[in-house]
Amino acid sequence: MTQLNDATPTTASKPKIVLAYSGGLDTSIILKWLQTERNYDVVCFTADLGQGDEVEEARVKALNTGAVAAYALDLKEEFVRDYVFPMFRAAPHYEGYYLLGTSIARPLIAKKLVEIAAKEGAVAVSHGATGKGNDQVRFEMSALALEPEIVTVAPWREWEFQGRADLEAFAHEHGIPVPTTKKDPWSTDANLLHISYEGGILEDPWAEPPAHMFKLTRSAEDAPSEAEYLEISFEAGNPVSINGEALSPAALLAKANEVAGLHGVGRLDMVENRFVGMKSRGVYETPGGTILQLARRAVESLTLDREVVHQRDQLSPKYAELVYNGFWFAPEREALQVYFDHVASSVTGTARLKLYKGAVQVVGRKAPKSLYDKDLVSFEAGGDYNQHDAGAFIKLNALRLRVKARSDAKAQVQPQQAQEV
Secondary structure, X not given: OOOOOOOOOXXXXXXEEEEEOOOOHHHHHHHHHHHHXXXXXXXXXEEEOOOOOHHHHHHHHHHHOOOXXXXXXXXXXXXXXXXXXXXXXXXXXXXXXXXXXXXXXXXXXXXXXXXXXXXXXXXXXXXXXOOOOOHHHHHHHHHHHHOOOOOEEOHHHHOOOOOHHHHHHHHHHOOOOOOOOOOOOOEEEEOOOOEEEEOHHHHOOOOOOOHHHOOOOOOOOOOOOOOEEEEEEEEXXXXXXXXXXXXXXXXXXXXHHHHHHHOOOOEEEEEEEOOOOOEEEEEEEOHHHHHHHHHHHHHHHHHOOHHHHHHHHHHHHHHHHHHHHOOOOOHHHHHHXXXXXXXXXXXOEEEEEEEEOOEEEEEEEEOOOOOOOHHHHOOXXXXXXXXXXXXXXXXXXXXHHHHHHHHHXXXXXXXXXXXXX
């Protein structure tokens, strides 16, 4: 794959633009549109976040479609180490469910777009996000945070095309391959953390997703009939090994995906609120992320103070919202990250999970610095807890409730007395 530091800048007389390029129909048309309608020399950039062979295929296709240069950068380790794992330390779930698999990839892609633009002497960057979605915000907010004067060309907000028929006509005019049939009438976005599906037949929130749509996870019906146990170990809030095998961040997430997906764990179907103001139905596969989050919370249950974890859980939704809305490089997200990292610094230990037919449950947890005191909590005699102290504790905590009850009773009596008079 092309390495950013080793790539030689291209030379051209036209102004250059760097396009975030997937190799799909939309970005292939955008590549040609930027050339023919805007007179740019187009440099394409494809981020390898775990999509597989399609990354190199996209690079070759970009050159064949007219790009003056094409970068394909292996970002898997950087993605998981510097974006996914820090986000996971904040325990975020957007609107209670979504593990932010698409959201967290965008700031890294934007960062590389800006870097390549600087290296190539490009005057602008471009992307294939539509004017209705969240990704346009994430790409452009991140790019502006890193390069305040960056110019972004967003074709979906500017060109005259009204729908797929217009795109196909332009593609035929310029020799861009178009599939004759649309086997999968939905859009997807894949990386090491998840695959998302939206659009097409999924726009009906009552319609069940087709069984053949899913790629990372088996259905519960087709999952193995025997449960599998998994031990995941953490250091300072980060997963470091599975079943005793130490793995790099990207390799660990890939392994977690493999095992959880085999057992049908990690599917999510939700209607979410987009930042731009509309509701959208998204279907997600996040097998590895699902079990890593559950395992980490199991270790936290032993290692985090009650008030600390409750406070963390109050702040997590705000963090998730910032990531979802495209504010990864904002000072408030960075400030919250310092807090979450501090909280996670004591989260070291191991969780044992049981995976079976689409379900995952915690069946064991241990930690070298556990706050769990068996002698203290045991129903048997022992520990230094005096049960008689609980009476005064309850009475003091109930004082305000008793005062309110007396006040309410007095207020009810006074109208009755006035009525009798």
